[in-house]
Amino acid sequence: MIEDLEKILFTEEEIHRRIKEVAGEISSDYRGRDLVLVAVLKGAVFFMTHLAQALSIPVRIDFLGIESFSPGRALPGVVRISKDLDIAIQGMDVLIIEDIVDMGLTLRYLLNMLQERHPHSTAVCTFVNKATRRLVDIPVKYSCFEIPDRFVVGFGLDYGQLYRNLTCLGILKKEIYQS
Amino acid sequence: MAIITISHQYGSGGETVGREVAVRLGFELITPERVSEIISERYQLDYSLKGEISHTPRERESGKLFSRLISAVLADMALLNHLVILECGGQFIFRSFPNALHVRITAPREARARHVMQAESVSMEDALHKVEKQDRSHHRFLRSTFRCSSEIPEHYDLTINTASLGISQVTELVLAAARAKKVETYGMVSNETVERLKLRNQIRLQRTLTTLSLEHNPALNQFAHPSELFFSRLMDFYGIRWEYEPRTFPLRFDEEGNILEAFSPDFYLPDSDLYVELTTMKQSLVTRKNRKVRMLRERYPEIKIQLLYQKDLEDLIFKYTARKLVNPGEVS
Numbered sequence: 001m002i003e004d005l006e007k008i009l010f011t012e013e014e015i016h017r018r019i020k021e022v023a024g025e026i027s028s029d030y031r032g033r034d035l036v037l038v039a040v041l042k043g044a045v046f047f048m049t050h051l052a053q054a055l056s057i058p059v060r061i062d063f064l065g066i067e068s069f070s071p072g073r074a075l076p077g078v079v080r081i082s083k084d085l086d087i088a089i090q091g092m093d094v095l096i097i098e099d100i101v102d103m104g105l106t107l108r109y110l111l112n113m114l115q116e117r118h119p120h121s122t123a124v125c126t127f128v129n130k131a132t133r134r135l136v137d138i139p140v141k142y143s144c145f146e147i148p149d150r151f152v153v154g155f156g157l158d159y160g161q162l163y164r165n166l167t168c169l170g171i172l173k174k175e176i177y178q179s
Numbered sequence: 180m181a182i183i184t185i186s187h188q189y190g191s192g193g194e195t196v197g198r199e200v201a202v203r204l205g206f207e208l209i210t211p212e213r214v215s216e217i218i219s220e221r222y223q224l225d226y227s228l229k230g231e232i233s234h235t236p237r238e239r240e241s242g243k244l245f246s247r248l249i250s251a252v253l254a255d256m257a258l259l260n261h262l263v264i265l266e267c268g269g270q271f272i273f274r275s276f277p278n279a280l281h282v283r284i285t286a287p288r289e290a291r292a293r294h295v296m297q298a299e300s301v302s303m304e305d306a307l308h309k310v311e312k313q314d315r316s317h318h319r320f321l322r323s324t325f326r327c328s329s330e331i332p333e334h335y336d337l338t339i340n341t342a343s344l345g346i347s348q349v350t351e352l353v354l355a356a357a358r359a360k361k362v363e364t365y366g367m368v369s370n371e372t373v374e375r376l377k378l379r380n381q382i383r384l385q386r387t388l389t390t391l392s393l394e395h396n397p398a399l400n401q402f403a404h405p406s407e408l409f410f411s412r413l414m415d416f417y418g419i420r421w422e423y424e425p426r427t428f429p430l431r432f433d434e435e436g437n438i439l440e441a442f443s444p445d446f447y448l449p450d451s452d453l454y455v456e457l458t459t460m461k462q463s464l465v466t467r468k469n470r471k472v473r474m475l476r477e478r479y480p481e482i483k484i485q486l487l488y489q490k491d492l493e494d495l496i497f498k499y500t501a502r503k504l505v506n507p508g509e510v511s
Contacts, residue, residue: 102494103491103495105413105419105495108417108418108419109418112418133485133491134451134485135451135453135455135485136417136419136448136450136451137450137451
């Protein structure tokens with residue numbers, strides 16, 4: 001599996017160290033508050049698990065599932081919620097946990113949707129951030145890694161649902177996704 | 180995904196042979212009627228595989244798109260089952276698939292007419308007329324959809340003349356060829372390969388369907404390319420305001436100050452104060468647009484512009500799509 005990578009961007013050790021740093025910031029910022037971590041399935045699950053365990057404050061966790069659907073042939077690519085939150089977030093501090101923030105369209109959709117439920121606050125924490133690809137402004141409060149505009153996999157990030165279980169983060173070889 | 184394609188002349192008995200081969204091997208039989216049914220049921224598109232010749236460039240373009248659609252549908256079915264494909268241009272679609280067996284079943288015109296005469300209780304004259312008509316129709320379908328003729332021997336591994344052979348003998352010959360080529364053995368592919376092919380096929384199918392459905396959409400007139408309409412609809416869904424080509428940026432001037440080259444990015448997103456330029460799959464266009472975007476950034480450093488590649492649009496479409504072919508209009 002690792003041989004399919006052109007380059008390792010961050011090793012397992014580097015990832016764990018950085019997550020601990022970000023977890024420290026979050027623990028400090030949200031101490032004494034009612035925090036719920038909301039992971040977007042499936043990619044964010046790996047990051048969520050490590051992050052939650054590194055926090056020094058008690059938190060709730062929940063999951064959001066998204067799926068693409070086509071309301072008509074002319075418009076594939078829009079999304080809807082396939083698994084909603086189990087927790088009522090009204091009055092709570094919500095931290096959306098993402099594996100990657102790229103163009104930002106889906107996250108904007110999620111933020112708008114969650115905002116309607118009147119949480120005390122919403123913020124975004126992403127494992128990797130591709131700020132250079134952004135189409136809409138997204139308030140990313142915490143980001144573990146800024147990455148170049150390359151095809152990355154590992155630690156939850158996939159290509160065709162594969163490679164999520166890589167413990168490092170790396171650039172996928174071109175011949176894999178162009179074959 | 181073992182594949183045997185059988186192309187046959189009308190009245191040569193090829194269809195019966197195909198059915199027999201499918202039964203003997205336990206493969207799924209795919210006929211033109213079945214493919215038309217799938218296209219109609221799944222994608223609400225009316226397209227007969229006995230299509231008429233195309234005249235206008237737009238009709239020719241449709242033919243090309245339908246050949247892609249047929250390819251994607253057949254490739255999708257091949258991922259699920261071993262197939263015997265009767266007609267449908269299977270010999271062209273799976274031409275580069277190394278272990279497919281391509282068979283052509285033929286017979287002299289008079290022999291085929293005699294067969295039609297007996298099978299359909301018509302006169303020899305009517306049978307001859309029917310044979311010629313079917314040959315022309317089949318030729319037109321292949322030409323308009325695949326730009327190919329079925330008469331080129333190099334397209335086939337095996338060509339059989341049924342004039343002096345019975346159906347069972349021809350069937351045995353096809354089965355022997357399938358065994359010799361180890362069609363079934365090499366048709367076994369790893370799950371990983373199947374997953375990759377599924378993904379690629381899904382992208383190809385969705386792209387074809389999107390283009391087809393946009394082709395006759397009046398809203399397209401506003402835009403230069405279907406992908407632009409697609410992008411505008413996406414922005415609408417996500418509640419993001421957009422303007423289409425609102426500003427032209429001069430890029431080069433001559434000595435007298437006349438504009439030599441200018442650039443109008445496709446979209447402006449006022450909320451992000453960002454221009455967006457879409458690119459297609461054509462590498463020559465991508466290179467040209469990359470150059471224009473670079474020039475714009477150099478000349479107008481305060482302007483934010485994002486170049487979206489075909490892959491970016493595909494990511495938007497497929498990031499959360501389940502790993503199966505999704506029928507448009509149906510929830511994945």
